Amino acid sequence: MTSILGESAPQSLVKYFRWLRSYGLNDSHSGNASCRDGDVVWITPTGCCADVLTAADLLPARIGDPPPDGASLDGALHLEVYRRVADAIAVMHSHGPYSIAMTLDGVDFRAMDFEGRHYFEHVPVLSIPHDAYVDQSPALVAQALATHRIAIVRGHGVYAWGKTIDQAYKWTCSLESSARIAWLARLAGTGEPVSS
Numbered sequence: 051m052t053s054i055l056g057e058s059a060p061q062s063l064v065k066y067f068r069w070l071r072s073y074g075l076n077d078s079h080s081g082n083a084s085c086r087d088g089d090v091v092w093i094t095p096t097g098c099c100a101d102v103l104t105a106a107d108l109l110p111a112r113i114g115d116p117p118p119d120g121a122s123l124d125g126a127l128h129l130e131v132y133r134r135v136a137d138a139i140a141v142m143h144s145h146g147p148y149s150i151a152m153t154l155d156g157v158d159f160r161a162m163d164f165e166g167r168h169y170f171e172h173v174p175v176l177s178i179p180h181d182a183y184v185d186q187s188p189a190l191v192a193q194a195l196a197t198h199r200i201a202i203v204r205g206h207g208v209y210a211w212g213k214t215i216d217q218a219y220k221w222t223c224s225l226e227s228s229a230r231i232a233w234l235a236r237l238a239g240t241g242e243p244v245s246s
């Protein structure tokens with residue numbers, strides 16, 4: 051698949067993954083991402099640095115198979131999302147600091163601003179034990195993403211899927227913006243986040 055910009059799907063994914071880093075939604079080596087291109091899912095390698103990642107570094111995987119050696123630790127999670135969500139073309143995982151900080155209480159996030167309310171009725175916050183993360187996260191996150199565009203794992207980060215790579219990026223950025231607004235509103239004393 052080649053985009054209107056003449057990019058391959060892996061090239062486009064790397065561009066967006068770097069933007070997550072550039073705009074503060076990931077640290078140098080945090081997060082991961084994937085995109086589906088026909089029968090192939092391209093996944094970022096484990097421990098990769100977004101600043102120097104290239105399309106040639108992405109690893110091919112297939113839905114229903116185990117993730118390839120060297121794929122992100124979340125590789126199985128990505129493949130499970132594609133298995134559960136037929137429309138998913140991209141999955142992104144990021145560590146937006148406002149999204150994480152504002153949901154450390156484990157309560158589902160409800161945006162206070164217009165755009166956040168428009169895009170997300172609420173954002174589920176999942177609590178997954180650290181020592182069981184690799185075993186439990188694929189099913190739990192994919193289950194949440196089967197009915198939501200985006201979900202947060204408490205104290206860890208954000209998982210979003212999109213019908214395009216751009217859309218997964220959009221949900222990720224929009225949630226972080228809403229979380230930042232909620233934080234500023236709390237500081238300003240102009241509103242309290244609505245609890246579930």
Ligand SMILES: [Zn+2]
Binds near residue numbers: 080081143144206
């Ligand atoms: Zn993470």
